[in-house]
Amino acid sequence: MTQSWRTPLWLIEAFYGTPWPMEARLANYRLIGRWGYEGAIYAPKSDRSLRSEWQRDFTREENSQLEEMAATARESGLEFGVGLSPLEIWEDWSRENRARLRSKLISLHDRGCRVLSLLFDDMRGDRPQLASFQGEIVAFVRDHWPGHRVIVCPTYYSDDPILASIFGEPPPRYLEELSHRIAPDVGIFWTGPKVVSDAIGLDHIREVTSRMGRQPFLWDNYPVNDGARTSRYLFLKGVQGRGPLMSGQLVGYAANPMVQPHLSQIPLHALGRLARDPVNSCADAAFEDSVRACVSGRAAGAILAHVDDFCERGLDLLSDREQELIAGAFREIGGPHASEVVAWLANEYEFDPDCLTG
Known part of the structure; x- marks a missing residue:
């Protein structure tokens, strides 16, 4: 049972490029279950059945893989989640698309998924009614999701200017309006002051909490290395400056791992140690112990x-x-x-x- 003062720790496999091999993914589920993690979310950017082809039915092989992931997570003491990106659905919020979305939700639940991550990232967002459209979609998903938890990733999941340069300028007060339109029991992902944040201070988290009207679910892009620059490194050392966030400042903390599944075990283990003892854990000592x-x-x-x-x-x-x-x-x-x-x-x-x- 997760203690109330400790931030629940999650794994979110949500990087670009080739996803982890299934055998390695399941092995890592078993490990993080022993390291005190609460859940695992499967959301690779390359899985088209959850993104560009979200409207189609899962193939037999996809169904089997989802069921295997869910069963292994459950056996490891983890909640199992899936990231669904219904790309540009607000461009066609028709009865047919709503029916397809509801069918997808039921299919995911039938495969053993109990946590639904609704992901609006990597989409154009420079339209005035963005928060209104997305709020309506979130309400629909919450009403029709048979599982027990929904977490949303906004299109602008940080104030990092790079998001506006890629996806267009966000509407004024986008985060505040979207949060106002989302039920209090729905989590909202946030990556910190940057998409890849070197430091995430308590003052920043308190400010975001005020803007959201709830504590954020931190999506920490650490130790992920899927970018043009970051792929040149292996981020094996323990994360710095996160300890103060592990004592009740967040509704959850999700780590996005490296492309390398086995080497990712080292920083994931160190995070587990940090979450268990955020006050006394030394990043350098935790790193060596984790190796x-x-x-x-x-x-x-x-x-x-x-x-x-x-x-x-x-x-x-x-x-x-x-x-x-x-x-x-x-x-x-x-x-x-x-x-x-x-x-x-x-x-x-x-x-x-x-x-x-x-």
């Missing part, structure tokens, strides 16, 4: 020896010779964590801009 808890033998020592190469220098500052030497050492060690390091050094996780429109 040794998640990675066996020689691989753990090699990761600790090269952590600054992965987190600070990255591929662009490592010479070809350095990359060859590090890759050779990890190739000799072997195992899933070492293999992901070798693949990263070989640029196998290079950012592909086509993933943004796929």
Whole structure:
């Protein structure tokens, strides 16, 4: 049972590019269940059945995979959620589209999903009635969702100017109006002052809480590395400056992991430790403990020896010779964590801009 003073910790697999392999995803569900996480949300940007093709029925294979994820989450003590992005649905809020949306909700629930994340991100938002349209959709989903929880991601989920530059200027007081139109029991995602926030202070969270009329559900884009710049790094160190947020300042905290499922275990484990003891947990000590808890033998020592190469220098500052030497050492060690390091050094996780429109 989650204690009232502690912020519930979630995993949200919501990065661009290739999703985690199913075997690795299920293994990570089992692990985070032991680390004190409350739930896991499946929301890869590349899953068209939840985004660009949301109107169609799931295939037999998609149904089977959702059922397997839900069953594994449940067995691991986790709530299971799915992120649904009904792209541009307010452009055609017809009876037919409403029926398709309701059918999708029922299908997700039948597969074992109990938490619905309704995602309005990655959509144009420069229209005056945006909050009104989205509020009506959220009310419809809340009324027809058979599960017990709905969480919404606004189109403008941060005040970061980059969102306006990509999706158009938001309507005035968009967040305040949307929050006013959404029932109090619906969660609202927020990423902090930036889309990828280095620091998230208590004053910022208090301000957003006032604007929303409720505590935000923090969607922390850490340790995700799916972008053109971030894919050049492996963010293995423990997150900084989040401890004060773990003691009742948020309705929930969702971590968006790295593209590498096994290496993601290290920062996810460190977050679990931080959530359990936000006052006394030291990020550096938690990181080393997490490496040794998640990675066996020689691989753990090699990761600790090269952590600054992965987190600070990255591929662009490592010479070809350095990359060859590090890759050779990890190739000799072997195992899933070492293999992901070798693949990263070989640029196998290079950012592909086509993933943004796929």
